[in-house]
Amino acid sequence: MYIELYEYTVNEGMWQEWEAFMARAVPYQESRGMRVLGLYWADHDHTRFVWMRQFDNDDQRDRVYSAVYDSEFWVQNMLPEVRRLAVTGSSRTTRLDPFPETTASKTGNREGAESETV
Template sequence: MRDTDNTDDIADARGAHGAHRPAVIELRRYTLRPGRRDELIELFDRELVETQEETGMSVLGQFRDLDDPDRFVWLRGFPDMASRRRSLAAFYDGPVWAAHGPRANDTMVDSDDVLLLRPLTERSGFADHRPERRGAPGTAAPDRFVAVTLWSFPPGVRDGAALIRDGLLPLLRETGPAPLAALATETAPNTFPRLPVREGENVVAVVTSYPDEPAHHAHAKALEAHPRLRDVLLPTLNRTQQSPPQLLRLTPTGRSLVR
């Protein structure tokens, strides 16, 4: 599956990566063998960050899931779906994955829980997460808390995304820190089927960062008390959503750019 003669394409992808606003984002949630999360994080942060970015993709964030000691969550981005295919082929058919992939895979029970996303609006993607700001391998994890809220709506229903965009995001900014990103399902076909993604989804993901979990709780309480949420937005969301929102409570690793 490896593409040949794609040097110029990867250079173009690096240029787009330099704009720090990936247009396609993967939210990847891995279930690991018991007790092996730190092993994977150490390997990932040492061997699998810059080497992925050399092919034109962006490694945006790596996280421990506070609700599951055997869950590793991470984010990576691409300029577009075509460059995603080229970059993934270059990496997974390349020497780095050949050397380190077997050990990484050995820590995993499942790696197919993947949402393929895009910015909900032109300006709601991840911005200004520059690789030069990333700490060296072995950097201690920062004292930060990252919340990812996943809102699920029935397939084909556009009202849900509009409610998040026009109703919830302004309220989040009004009551606390602005989200780092708001993302919606990318509906284009998976351009690299060797890595499955969840099909048929209609999800909006809102990513917000806090100094700690109490700060997140304070923001949530202020939001819940807002009359516009309580009286107008929440009843409409409850009628529109397919299932209750899911909260991912995450702490970034030492090399995560999203923090």
Template sequence: MGRCRRPVRRRTRRLDPHPPHPNRKHPLMFYEIRRYQVQPGRRDEWVRYMAEAIIPFQVSKGVSVTATFITDDDPDGYVWIRRFDDEAQRIALNAAVYDSERWTSQLGLQCEQFLIPEQATLTRVIPVSDAGLAGIEKAMGLG
């Protein structure tokens, strides 16, 4: 206990039927899209807690947090995206975060107060472009 229940893992299929280009810098790079259902009426508190505690802690352990969102169609929905170079990095960084003393004695316990764990989902996605999200934003003039 002491750790937020890990979300249900849902794998998504690669939209591109062709294998990655052989010169691709990170052929195994992927993103995790984590969707949480926050206890009714507590989303604003959760957003602050993520921004002030969870995200800085995860980043301090080496996790790349790409983006966070609130859902437009659900007043208690929250989504965030993490990026990993490969599965080995994901395993190592998850261990650094979720097996740490701070997580097990403080942060994880607080998560349990905010979230509805059985409604959390995790989807792993692989970019179909070598550029990933940053390249797409740049191409659209956003980055």
């Protein structure tokens, strides 16, 4: 299991349209098997959109990506909106792999525990 952290730069002044677009895009993606964990604006900046998705493994990610992004519906209806609302070439993906469970338990960061800022 891993999480994909994905960041887009949204064109200046288009944030409300981007939010409306994502309100349509996420349910479609989830209907095709995508697990969306959250959508965020970074640092109070409405041009920096970040979202997180979870995948079991690379094969599952590839299947879901194909089911969503290769679909006729996405290509004809959604992709043109992405191109209009987001800065072309601005996307950045970071794969987040979990620490081993034993490492997390050694740090003392468990549910309900306070953590220190490093």
